[in-house]
Amino acid sequence: MARRPTFSRVDGGRDDQASTSTTYGLTPGAAITWSRSDTAGGIYGTLLGMVMSDQAPENQIRLKVAPALGDAELNELFGASWPDHRPASFSGMLARSLCWVAAYREGALVGFVNVATDGGIHAFILDTTVHPRVRRQGVGVRLVQRAAQEARSRGARWLHVDYEPHLEEFYARCGFRPTAAGLMRL
Ligand SMILES: CC(C)(COP(=O)(O)OP(=O)(O)OC[C@H]1O[C@@H](n2cnc3c(N)ncnc32)[C@H](O)[C@@H]1OP(=O)(O)O)[C@@H](O)C(=O)NCCC(=O)NCCS
Secondary structure, eight states, rough: OOOEEEEEEEEEEEEEEEEEEEEEEEEEEEEEEEEEEEEOTTTTTOOOEEOOOOOOOGGOOEEEOOOOOOOHHHHHHHHHTTTOOOOOOOHHHHHHHEEEEEEEEETTEEEEEEEEEOSSSSEEEEEEEOOOTHHHHHHHHHHHHHHHHHHEEEEEEEEEEOOOGGGGGHHHHHHHOOOOOOOOOO
């Protein structure tokens, strides 16, 4: 499937309710659109919505920044996506995060990425997860790119990630360049 996006952008809105609408054409007859509305204050109060649409409602993917997430939906997503996943509680992890981004299809959680922080200029991508049913449609790249944008807006200046070698192309498409890094199991 050809996936070279075209890009057009329309900005508008009042001063107190800026809005942005962007359309990405993916294939003939298919488009990803996202709309954004920044009306609320506070670090988790910002309302940000993104809609990816190929016109069929069941294929619309919506991205949300830092939505409330329950253990049941995260465990369901992780259980379907990570072979060794064991049910866990996520509230402590999310409370310490700089931000996270979630993807929904028809109201169901189908994607997640977490951004940890050192409290300064460094942030760390963790747990990038897309449900097997919606993989290879660009959801993972959009999740990570949205997380990077949000991390920058919250003060981070360097975004780190580690991954297995077969995901080098995936993270390159997200905008990362390879670097030497280390990892130790504790
Ligand atoms: C890795 C993961 C998040 C990718 O999500 P996704 O929505 O399928 O990714 P995208 O559709 O945005 O992929 C964009 C490109 O990245 C590359 N890519 C994505 N998944 C890949 C994989 N498993 N192996 C190799 N390349 C991959 C491809 O080049 C792909 O483009 P293509 O579909 O045109 O070939 C998803 O496969 C997943 O959740 N895996 C299990 C959990 C995991 O390993 N997470 C990574 C933690 S570091």
